Amino acid sequence: MAEIVTFGEAMIRLSPPRFQRLEQARCLEVEIGGAELNTAVGLARLGHAVAWVSVLPAHPLGRLIANRVRETGVDDRWVRFSQQGRCGLYFLEFGAAPRPTALWYDRQDSAMARLTPGQFDWDRIFEGARWFHVSGITPALSDGTAGAVMEALQAARRAQLTISLDLNYRARLWDRDKARQVLSPLIPYCQVLFASEADAEYLFGIQGESFVDIAAQWRQRFGVFTVIATRRESELVWRNRLAVIGANAEQVEESPWYEVEIVDRLGAGDAMAAGVIHGLLTGDLQKAVQYGAALAALKHTIAGDLPWINPEEVEATIRGDNLNIRR
Amino acid sequence: MAEIVTFGEAMIRLSPPRFQRLEQARCLEVEIGGAELNTAVGLARLGHAVAWVSVLPAHPLGRLIANRVRETGVDDRWVRFSQQGRCGLYFLEFGAAPRPTALWYDRQDSAMARLTPGQFDWDRIFEGARWFHVSGITPALSDGTAGAVMEALQAARRAQLTISLDLNYRARLWDRDKARQVLSPLIPYCQVLFASEADAEYLFGIQGESFVDIAAQWRQRFGVFTVIATRRESELVWRNRLAVIGANAEQVEESPWYEVEIVDRLGAGDAMAAGVIHGLLTGDLQKAVQYGAALAALKHTIAGDLPWINPEEVEATIRGDNLNIRR
Amino acid sequence: MAEIVTFGEAMIRLSPPRFQRLEQARCLEVEIGGAELNTAVGLARLGHAVAWVSVLPAHPLGRLIANRVRETGVDDRWVRFSQQGRCGLYFLEFGAAPRPTALWYDRQDSAMARLTPGQFDWDRIFEGARWFHVSGITPALSDGTAGAVMEALQAARRAQLTISLDLNYRARLWDRDKARQVLSPLIPYCQVLFASEADAEYLFGIQGESFVDIAAQWRQRFGVFTVIATRRESELVWRNRLAVIGANAEQVEESPWYEVEIVDRLGAGDAMAAGVIHGLLTGDLQKAVQYGAALAALKHTIAGDLPWINPEEVEATIRGDNLNIRR
Amino acid sequence: MAEIVTFGEAMIRLSPPRFQRLEQARCLEVEIGGAELNTAVGLARLGHAVAWVSVLPAHPLGRLIANRVRETGVDDRWVRFSQQGRCGLYFLEFGAAPRPTALWYDRQDSAMARLTPGQFDWDRIFEGARWFHVSGITPALSDGTAGAVMEALQAARRAQLTISLDLNYRARLWDRDKARQVLSPLIPYCQVLFASEADAEYLFGIQGESFVDIAAQWRQRFGVFTVIATRRESELVWRNRLAVIGANAEQVEESPWYEVEIVDRLGAGDAMAAGVIHGLLTGDLQKAVQYGAALAALKHTIAGDLPWINPEEVEATIRGDNLNIRR
């Protein structure tokens, strides 16, 4: 029985060995990733029982994804294998200043995008669970997935789960109007919202003098209790500084800033969400932003989208241990 | 100005390092391949000026294919880059007895499949050319490509080119009835037909006591002058024996049998076609089956779909030189 | 709830890329393996719910093993992580005729070898199960593991499971006298015994004019119902022929012989056991030897110790499908 | 018909995977490079029709170079394959502060160095062209190549091409006196000169209080219209800052400074030349230094000597777009 459930697509990520151009590639490294899966992995690595709900193609690539999901310890029992639809792919090219890292999606017509409502028994999936997490990418995939998200949210509310949504606006998937129209009825189901300040303004015109202001507007317009955002300074491609900020009606909390040597930038926001959910499940908003920032920072040091972190190193990061070799 | 023109799709081939299962892959080797491209490369390596006509997506993967085409010396000037459609992919898993090698296509909705008639100026493309080659895969991709093949064949006839067609029936692309219906009006344009005995029987009910009989039926029903087929014995995955047979109205010729240690089985039939076309352009049917068999045999020893052979090693193979180290 | 339970150690296998000498190695490929784990994986790949019981060190290498076990779909819920003991390793060097493949164990003082009786709740583990499988390697590791095997066998009998034992004599682990002394009281618990003709003779002096004779002696002396053995012809390192034979009181069955192109010879006997158990669980002795031989043959074509096979390719192998590329 | 023609040698570059010492190497990565080829590639990637003129050995390594040249889109039709002479090589070892990157040439007696005058039909090569570019390395190779450069310059003047020369003094190839003696009669043919301030002073005693002064001296002594130089700050091996400055009789222009995370330092100056030539062909001196600096900066982020850049990323670099992931 899972304590936490997430719902979304996973893709296969193909990238040439670092800094080679994709158009020169003679081999591609294979990772898997997907916003809600990444978050599920972060939570499983912190010791939670997590189930990831998705649709995969009945194909070696679909099995590849399921194999690796199980490898992380995330429960794949609710994943459906479909004879319809492709396996979503994305291609990734690592950059270096002044050339940013770039990616290209090849996810059209995926098994997940072909999902139609009514295929998951959400009430059964949520038995015994405490938290449901989804991102704005899932409803962006197709009308079918948007419908399925609504089903899941309604069932999660019935089951009295805490619900979190990561806006995660992707301009390649949908435009502003469509996103606003689909997301607006979904957000009121959520107690916790992950939303960058840029997305808040772009999608819903929400802006403010302070993060407290912004959070207040989310609360007023959508009833969201807690709002979380990452702050990042990116003067280079392989060195960044970042922190996490969160606010609810009573308080605003900000994590320390971390200087990160970047190994792989992908999935940092999803790892942050895992840290925040863990913090809220086991502590308070302060713990949430601390764990969120520590997971985000650590994720930058790990190859692939998945946050293969350990609880001890999260704690050492929060404590600010020195960077000497651990022997 | 190209002496020979071929027309078809090229895909990116992704395969785990030998014998790993695709569902375990941590990296994938990148090759390119496509029936008519493979044949074009074989002809270019033998010294002919060859142009390959195709549609590629305006995307790093499309450029990857064009780059590698130019690397081989094939002329890509007529390749169109399209904003529509994906880059076709195929996934390949190497087997070993008793497990055969397997492949999975992911080529739906490719830039090439989205081709509509009227986009190529075939008369200009064929200026100065002597030979046009296409396979049955191209018309199988979509109605648009089938229409484009018919346009090309009509233009090739106008330009008095010799025309060859490799049936290359692929059950994953279309069924027997559709294939017969589309191919039947195309075959009469061809002087040279590559058709396995199995495809001849399955698609058109053509069978006979001897290859001469079979060729006669092709001639009677479709007016094809020369018919070519490969014969192969495959008791193992990494060792085969093969030969090439050809017949026209006057004669039947069969190459010697070659014992091959297989490095990569893909593209052997397309390399054979290149050898046959070279033989017919520069000699007679006997030379055609000799070169066809030598190219097919050599292709088995080369990684990837493309026949990176040299004229000297083709000649050494035909002479039957010994297998001592060349120093 | 698992249908089948196996119990044994898994090690990390380290091997230089093919044919390099271990003493020259600049990198080592990492696989995992262990007799009972290998068998569990074969059964899981055939669709059974299988749990593998073991002890692993609380260390990244122990987690590596658990991760990969889950990746295969085998249930690791009963695996204990211990602060005591090392992670067993073995080093493997691939040969080629006339130099055989060789391996070196480095498994002393492993977490599993330090197991003491009483640490597993076998009655709970066996709830709902139908079959228990163990090999002679597990009791060879230490007195503690030998005691744990006896506990498991007694609990399995109480739970009315079918019990199978693979003798798997390893001269590096114990000598003949010790092996005979420890194994003798264990064998009577088993209905199914995997025993090579060489081991039968060496350990227990069991020999006979035919396999039926040998099986009869096993039955008379230890009450074993079914006896299974592999037959192998190894004139080269990378090409073998093999078949499986089995006998019970009523019948003797022998599989076809398979010609195998060997990719990785390790774990073939364990894959055979998986095929036999599957055959017996879902059919009869004839099906058992057929599946046993097909899994053994297929395992030779797969890198690593684990039989990453698929049901469809097992069936194709049993049908004797040809070795053409599957497209 | 090429718009731009460059003339020089290309070598095969062999380097151990990053940071391994050459004397420990177990494998070497293969790239190609050569000053004028690098510049040709940069121009081809920006959309120009570029031909590279050279001599290569009739040997697999010579073909390797030609293959890769075609892969980039540069026209290799004028490349001569010679039975005489070796394929030039260079060995490269990447450093890290405080150990600089180092290289060793093995280019003596190359096919190019054996070139004798009269072998290229420069008038035909320059038909339809607008620009000819060469570096000081070509005349340094041998008396034969020096003679061929003079032939090319005279033909380029006849054809009214703009001519650029990159001094590129290499102390390993010739000494100061020889360089001055050979280069002095060549420089007056050039309208555009790439010359570091250090080379200007060392070879010709040209120095000045400002870059305008230096450019004025080049103009007075050799009639050069435009002079270009890179400025670089190198406190570390993997992080540099750089800018490009250019002056003619009317103006001096300096690009912004770029902070670069270095992936591969080789070929940055040649990429700069490509950017400058593109700027001058399509704009003015300001555009030239902007494009020169952007290409130089981007080249640092790309593995190998060749500037596999895209026009869009050059433009984004000039605009100063942020370094967030492009999705």
Next chain:
Amino acid sequence: MAEIVTFGEAMIRLSPPRFQRLEQARCLEVEIGGAELNTAVGLARLGHAVAWVSVLPAHPLGRLIANRVRETGVDDRWVRFSQQGRCGLYFLEFGAAPRPTALWYDRQDSAMARLTPGQFDWDRIFEGARWFHVSGITPALSDGTAGAVMEALQAARRAQLTISLDLNYRARLWDRDKARQVLSPLIPYCQVLFASEADAEYLFGIQGESFVDIAAQWRQRFGVFTVIATRRESELVWRNRLAVIGANAEQVEESPWYEVEIVDRLGAGDAMAAGVIHGLLTGDLQKAVQYGAALAALKHTIAGDLPWINPEEVEATIRGDNLNIRR
């Protein structure tokens, strides 16, 4: 005949390609390392005749170590191959800020740890030698190795060698009390002591306002003539600053600080010891700290534990040459 003798264990180091987690590893890179071996290699690379004394298992892994020792030019003639005991291993995982690099030893029960006194003929080993070096790791391995160190020190004193000891306290090998008890009688044999300020305080309560104070206490309590320590600033994992300080009764010397781009942090302290010993053998304390710092800095730029440096690059580092490419 060796000028310098060192004595200690070497292990095989296994690390996943950079930044992969050990628990995900599919391959491991193989290096060798050991404190005294690392120092021996540094000295051999500077041109000294150096012998390394050790015990290795009679096993391919033991041979691997001996092979690589000879590859460096260190003399392995005194290395004993033992049928008893394992080959020591250690596993290494590279980190990035804020996650430090970590390592796990698997060296229990090694051939070296099983050493018993009396097995080396130290008088013969020291014939013609001038210097003996050992670290605190050797006596930490077992009572047998501690006894062998005492034998060696007594023989070295008899042979009038200069003796150096690197404290190198490793908490995983022994605790403070045991370390103090074993090391206290060994230190008085040494003229040169490498001791970090942290170890000095932790093990012996030695602390002071200045390094001169600390050195004076070492001199008073143990008669040590020269004391050396590294100073390091580690705000990131892949960038550090470091210097070396040394003091004797007459003087204190400090090297310049070096900014290092870190390729591999392991073995830097042992390389420093090599530089110091070289400086003292061929110059004075000032030269010692200069060479010590230069070797430590350069070692950070070289993959593996062994300092594969060259005399010329040590000298260039000491001179502070710029970081331009050496061509």
Next chain:
Amino acid sequence: MAEIVTFGEAMIRLSPPRFQRLEQARCLEVEIGGAELNTAVGLARLGHAVAWVSVLPAHPLGRLIANRVRETGVDDRWVRFSQQGRCGLYFLEFGAAPRPTALWYDRQDSAMARLTPGQFDWDRIFEGARWFHVSGITPALSDGTAGAVMEALQAARRAQLTISLDLNYRARLWDRDKARQVLSPLIPYCQVLFASEADAEYLFGIQGESFVDIAAQWRQRFGVFTVIATRRESELVWRNRLAVIGANAEQVEESPWYEVEIVDRLGAGDAMAAGVIHGLLTGDLQKAVQYGAALAALKHTIAGDLPWINPEEVEATIRGDNLNIRR
């Protein structure tokens, strides 16, 4: 002091990963090889003290060769490092039937080829030695090396060493007349001659009805006591059969035939020479051909030119042990 001395050049071998064409290579694997070095390594692996005499360039590639020579246990103390001349290279492309393996030398103007007589103190080198071995490649490199071989042979005769010569005719290095002229005065110094039947006939017109006849002619014309040849059947590239035959005035001995699965064909003849020399030094002609054939067979299974064999596996091969996994 070496028991056996060999004299010859070593080159760096560069080959693309198996079966890639050299002209497509993106990386090259680095091995070292040279006829007399290969033989020296075989003898060292069998336990002899062997010194290899050569000239290497003072360059990282020269050090690479010396490092690897020491790694094998061969003594490199007499190797001279020269400021003159290149490092010899050769490029290797693996084939598969019907395409043979091919290689290209790039060894002109090497440091060894620039050797002039008088540079080695052969009397000192041969102190305490019993055997001197050289191949016909060494005198083929240049007049200087031919002179040095004559010096070495005269000194070896003075020192009463047994002398062996491996004809090893290479048509790329010299023609028949030159070879005959240079080799004729060298052969009379030798007691043992390795000469294929083809070389005997081609160079000296020696042929016969039996190997005894051939050996008798060598004895009559050149005074050679023992003649050795390999017999090989090569129907495929990756499977051969081979045996060794030897004859002296009293007897003819032939080894068993070995079926070999070929990993790397290079250096097999040189390994054979090592086995023969070992057999003659420690036994008789029968032992010589047995060890010669076993080393040749085993060498085929080992990557690179050097015979990294072990005495135990040579003995197992001679015994004809089975090919089961050694555990």
